[in-house]
Amino acid sequence: xxxxxxxxTEFERQALAHLDALYGAAYRLxxxxxxxxxxxQDSLLRAYRFWDxxxxxxxxxxxxxxxxxxxxxxxxxxxxxxxxxxxxxxxEQDATDGVLVQAxxxxxxxxxxxxxxxxxSDDVQRALDSLPDDFRTAVILCDMQGLSxxxxxxxxxxxxxxxxxxxxxxxxxxxxALRDFAVSEGYVKNAGExxxxxxxxxxxxxxxxxxxxxxx
Amino acid sequence: xxxxxxxxxxxMAYLDDELAAEERHELEAHMTECAACRAQLDGERHEHMMLxxxxxxxxAPDMLRAKIGIALDxxxxxxxxxxxxxxxxxxxxxxxxxxxxxxxxxKPAGEHEVGTVSREAVRQQMRQLPLERGPETGNWLxxxxxxxxxxxxxxxxxxxxxxxVNGHDGALLAYQMDLEGRRFVATVLAVRxxxxxxxxxxDEVKIGERTLHVMQQDGQTAVSYVDSRRxxxxxxxxxxxxxxxxxxxxxxxxxxxx
Numbered sequence: 253x254x255x256x257x258x259x260x261t262e263f264e265r266q267a268l269a270h271l272d273a274l275y276g277a278a279y280r281l282x283x284x285x286x287x288x289x290x291x292x293q294d295s296l297l298r299a300y301r302f303w304d305x306x307x308x309x310x311x312x313x314x315x316x317x318x319x320x321x322x323x324x325x326x327x328x329x330x331x332x333x334x335x336x337x338x339x340x341x342x343x344e345q346d347a348t349d350g351v352l353v354q355a356x357x358x359x360x361x362x363x364x365x366x367x368x369x370x371x372x373s374d375d376v377q378r379a380l381d382s383l384p385d386d387f388r389t390a391v392i393l394c395d396m397q398g399l400s401x402x403x404x405x406x407x408x409x410x411x412x413x414x415x416x417x418x419x420x421x422x423x424x425x426x427x428x429a430l431r432d433f434a435v436s437e438g439y440v441k442n443a444g445e446x447x448x449x450x451x452x453x454x455x456x457x458x459x460x461x462x463x464x465x466x467x468x
Numbered sequence: 469x470x471x472x473x474x475x476x477x478x479x480m481a482y483l484d485d486e487l488a489a490e491e492r493h494e495l496e497a498h499m500t501e502c503a504a505c506r507a508q509l510d511g512e513r514h515e516h517m518m519l520x521x522x523x524x525x526x527x528a529p530d531m532l533r534a535k536i537g538i539a540l541d542x543x544x545x546x547x548x549x550x551x552x553x554x555x556x557x558x559x560x561x562x563x564x565x566x567x568x569x570x571x572x573x574x575k576p577a578g579e580h581e582v583g584t585v586s587r588e589a590v591r592q593q594m595r596q597l598p599l600e601r602g603p604e605t606g607n608w609l610x611x612x613x614x615x616x617x618x619x620x621x622x623x624x625x626x627x628x629x630x631x632x633v634n635g636h637d638g639a640l641l642a643y644q645m646d647l648e649g650r651r652f653v654a655t656v657l658a659v660r661x662x663x664x665x666x667x668x669x670x671d672e673v674k675i676g677e678r679t680l681h682v683m684q685q686d687g688q689t690a691v692s693y694v695d696s697r698r699x700x701x702x703x704x705x706x707x708x709x710x711x712x713x714x715x716x717x718x719x720x721x722x723x724x725x726x
Contacts, residue, residue: 260544263540268536271528271533272527272528274528275525275526275532276525277525279525285526285529289529289532292532292536293532293535293539297536297539300540301543376523391519391523392523394484395523396523400486401484401486416481419480419484420476420480423516423519426519426522427515427518430519430522451477452476452477454477454486457474457477457478458491
């Protein structure tokens, strides 16, 4: 009994301190206040059940965000799968083809979906809707939650290089979508260089840098 | 590969504070010499801040905070509770079931002319006001409604509405309930100094000793009950359960707990 009270106190002190952050992430992941509440409550209950397995010296917020992200992917995404406009497999490819593809994805929404999306969300939520899940998750974890590339790589179970490339492309797409909503003129393909085609590779840079130093 | 060639990668890692100290110093030194890279970094920094500002989300609602506390209480108790089993004595359950059968048999509740007190009560209930919890709340509830919330009531919180419902003192009480594993929130708006007829709108239903009224407003079902002896009106709402379940809940006398 005493042990369980101690567990509750510790959990409230360490985990519930991040409630606003978790809700924020869930709000941007689900793009819906009601789903966000359910997601946070389910995730925290899960976290409480597995509290004994949390390593006290590690980053509690990152651990909790991992649970939120996984719960979202496993349960909330499945529910939404049917109204997902883009096929998951082609989404990443399409997104790299530039903003225009994302714009046509919007047009594929039914009027009912579009109305629902408009009624419950702001421009940011709609812009986030236009991102593939992996890009959106990377941006949320980095730009909202301030996690490091390494922490995001652990949560998303992918190499750091992949995190960087998702983050770079996700940010470019989101910024473009936000700008377009701001001027509410629809999408115009950028005549200049497509930023999403750029290569992001820190490892390659480090390798060349090391070689350069070695030759000096 | 020169710094200029890798500026996309470097600017991003720099702004995310992911560069090693040496790499950072090298880039900063390069910035003082190369106007093109400096312009690019400034542009990226601007975009970075724009995104961060755009992504700021609202804080967690009070109701969520309260709900999580209750969910953890439930987890602590380990035993899953069902209000159908542990709160209602067997005979009352049978009576309630019979009444529901009657109600369902009569007719579906349609839109009715809803009286002003009821209409205002429904409106207040749908406002999603922040909930309060504290000693003053308890004192006010006791003094005005002879209600004394107990720790095990599953009360999420209350919102006091002095003079809030057409000049009547009111108190909104939100409870977390569990119906066969489905969690939902039920709200009860208690209104003081009510004459029987002031909140009797919609279809009349009798459950056990209680006479209830079922009304529809703004697409929501609400059930009212007036305690004639104490002149207190109660309006029940729970959007996540079926209307007949709400009628049962209102007729059961479970909420607000005495």
